[in-house]
Amino acid sequence: MFIDRLINETPTQVLEQQLNFTETRQQLLADNIANVDTPGYQQKDLSLDSFQAMLRQKVAMADSSPDGSVSFEDVHAEVENPANGILFHDGNNRSMEQLMTDNAKNALMHNLVVELLRSQYQSLSEALKEKVS
Amino acid sequence: MFSILDTGASGLQAQRIRLDTIAANIANMHTTHGPNGEKTPFRRRYVQFAEGRAGDTSLPGVHVSGVELDQSPFIQKFEPGNKDADENGYVAYPNIDTTVEFVNALDASRAYEANVTMMETAKSMFSSSLRLLA
Numbered sequence: 001m002f003i004d005r006l007i008n009e010t011p012t013q014v015l016e017q018q019l020n021f022t023e024t025r026q027q028l029l030a031d032n033i034a035n036v037d038t039p040g041y042q043q044k045d046l047s048l049d050s051f052q053a054m055l056r057q058k059v060a061m062a063d064s065s066p067d068g069s070v071s072f073e074d075v076h077a078e079v080e081n082p083a084n085g086i087l088f089h090d091g092n093n094r095s096m097e098q099l100m101t102d103n104a105k106n107a108l109m110h111n112l113v114v115e116l117l118r119s120q121y122q123s124l125s126e127a128l129k130e131k132v133s
Numbered sequence: 134m135f136s137i138l139d140t141g142a143s144g145l146q147a148q149r150i151r152l153d154t155i156a157a158n159i160a161n162m163h164t165t166h167g168p169n170g171e172k173t174p175f176r177r178r179y180v181q182f183a184e185g186r187a188g189d190t191s192l193p194g195v196h197v198s199g200v201e202l203d204q205s206p207f208i209q210k211f212e213p214g215n216k217d218a219d220e221n222g223y224v225a226y227p228n229i230d231t232t233v234e235f236v237n238a239l240d241a242s243r244a245y246e247a248n249v250t251m252m253e254t255a256k257s258m259f260s261s262s263l264r265l266l267a
Contacts, residue, residue, distance in 0.1 A: 019262075023258070026134075026137055026258060027140065027193060028193075029251065030193070030248075030251045030252075030255065033144060033251045034194050034195040036247065037147075037240070037241075038184055039181075096247065100247070100250070103250070103254055107258055110261065115261075118265055
């Protein structure tokens with residue numbers, strides 16, 4: 001359907017997946033912070049590289065097929081245990097600075113994606129209303 | 134996505150229990166008798182953290198798995214005039230080192246702040262997501 005194609009454009013789908021990614025990542029970062037004093041806890045993170053590689057592959061696939069025919073639903077990021085940070089005596093490999101930096105970066109990324117998605121929807125609704133802002 | 138707040142709350146709760154325990158240790162640093170008058174000094178207590186939210190450990194977060202008694206020896210002070218002194222004139226005082234307690238308290242309050250920061254970030258992310266509806 002025409003409206004489906006408008007909504008399921010590649011940029012919108014990419015942004016939606018990116019939004020899912022930042023939300024899941026924020027959950028993991030919150031878990032890492034909550035467990036900052038838990039003995040033996042291993043930090044968790046999402047692999048940005050593998051996620052973006054998967055996304056790039058999908059975009060390439062979508063470019064060479066008809067609009068809206070490629071679904072981005074199955075794009076996901078793997079949870080990994082990054083080996084950065086010093087291992088403390090309690091077996092926890094926390095790095096507060098790294099966590100806080102990741103937290104800030106992730107929130108900025110989230111806000112950026114939301115803004116882009118918003119302008120995407122905005123232009124769609126303006127096109128529907130036949131009016132230029 | 135709202136579960137991020139629950140994860141943060143579990144961290145806040147765990148750190149607060151830790152701070153409570155530290156406060157009890159400092160309050161009792163000179164306590165030489167038990168609640169019913171037993172002649173045993175107060176034993177230092179410490180919390181043990183474990184992964185997973187309290188109630189359901191499969192969920193992300195942290196919980197206090199137990200408050201343990203520190204089995205290190207009591208501090209012996211030479212006070213022959215004290216009626217609690219043993220035959221050699223030593224009184225057993227709780228095995229509490231204020232420096233250690235203060236450092237732990239500082240660590241707990243910083244970790245508490247870190248959890249609050251995390252929740253603030255999550256909240257700002259929610260509100261920016263909600264603006265998508267407007």
